[in-house]
């Protein structure tokens with residue numbers, strides 16, 4: 004229903020039956036934790052987000068767009084799949100973390116979920132994901148990416164399997180007595196991992212896996228199941244361990260920086276997307292680019308040239324660096340000559356986080372306008388109602404506003420409709436062919452029929468599509484996030500054979516603040532940071 008509203012409201016120039024199938028390029032820009040009150044096209048006059056304002060003036064601004072959830076992992080699941088996260092166990096858990104917690108853990112977007120990337124790739128699109136993923140990574144070994152972008156329809160990936168993390172996690176809860184094992188012993192063992200190919204029975208790896216086993220057993224017994232009240236936050240880590248487990252910058256399946264440097268990371272991700280747009284446009288291939296910003300999630304790192312530009316706050320400087328990046332990506336579409344044939348969608352994954360305050364008392368979370376609540380606050384409007392813009396020149400009226408409720412869950416079907424996908428329209432419902440004299444149905448015009456609501460069949464149990472499933476019978480999967488076995492990091496899921504490259508990289512710094520103030524670390528391998536000219 005909402006989908007139809009979204010599409011009908013957006014498409015002002017209706018297509019005719021004789022028009023050939025459309026193959027617009029698609030660019031989806033996802034902000035991380037940005038509030039609806041943080042950008043000037045939504046009324047914030049404390050500073051100007053000029054590039055987002057321009058995008059809004061060239062397309063449609065949605066005033067009532069709702070995220071699928073109020074924290075990152077489930078909201079992005081909803082966006083990618085068009086399904087509520089409870090369908091795939093990606094929702095928050097009662098006794099576990101609210102999001103996917105470990106890159107080398109087993110929780111993640113199930114391999115059999117359909118994503119808009121997979122649908123577009125199957126329709127002949129070149130697909131790339133750049134930036135923060137946070138949908139889990141692998142099942143049996145690092146490279147399988149059963150939960151990763153490459154397992155979900157993206158030909159290529161450059162970014163963070165996980166998310167930025169603030170130093171607040173480095174609290175007393177995670178200072179458990181067994182931590183030194185992981186903090187000191189494992190890095191030593193793992194960084195001693197020999198050059199590939201690994202020899203069977205390699206003793207470093209065996210020793211590391213044994214130490215890891217002991218560590219997991221301790222958490223399992225004392226923190227997770229121990230006593231009548233399991234300790235809260237059993238999944239927490241110290242920052243050093245966090246970086247060791249979860250701070251990889253990855254190209255496809257190759258770790259290129261670990262722990263990744265924050266300095267210049269925004270620019271590095273933008274450069275990647277620019278290259279992708281230029282190359283797909285040059286080859287004349289329709290493309291899907293998802294650019295998932297690290298901004299304005301904490302820690303609020305910005306390149307030196309953006310510090311103080313807002314005249315407002317560190318948070319606003321961060322928003323303006325993101326706005327600059329949006330401008331660069333729009334310019335890349337112009338330079339490649341594809342802007343007119345590209346549908347650009349910008350949105351935030353959910354509302355701003357109201358509780359975040361820096362050490363100096365400055366607020367570090369987003370502003371949700373007049374709406375109550377924010378990130379991680381259940382159904383409160385401020386956590387769900389997000390800024391959302393669509394631009395598709397000639398098809399979406401410039402400067403339009405959509406004021407009816409719309410949903411991030413509608414992106415997948417909306418994109419597919421933009422390609423004119425629908426079901427064949429049989430003139431005689433009893434005879435399942437479209438009855439054209441030339442024998443071939445067309446995928447548009449009178450030959451197709453739009454379904455409202457869509458119909459659902461279990462094609463395994465019911466391959467002939469005879470028994471429609473009432474939508475209220477669609478099963479709900481229990482959350483993966485409070486299942487110890489799925490959440491905890493596992494030695495076998497680390498990128499073995501790639502670790503030796505990062506020997507000497509600083510996994511042992513005290514706290515993230517110091518780390519990012521120092522510009523992060525590139526590690527010691529020559530050429531490791533060369534993509535960004537360092």
Ligand SMILES: *[C@@H]1O[C@H](CO)[C@@H](O)[C@H](O)[C@H]1NC(C)=O
Nearest residue numbers: 040041047048049319369370
């Ligand atoms: C603009 O956004 C900043 C950052 O979230 C916020 O502190 C400020 O209150 C907002 N200003 C207005 C006028 O809404």
Ligand SMILES: *[C@@H]1O[C@H](CO)[C@@H](O)[C@H](O)[C@H]1NC(C)=O
Nearest residue numbers: 219220223224228487488491
């Ligand atoms: C945790 O403990 C339970 C019960 O003793 C055991 O079945 C399970 O395999 C353990 N899990 C891990 C990951 O060690």
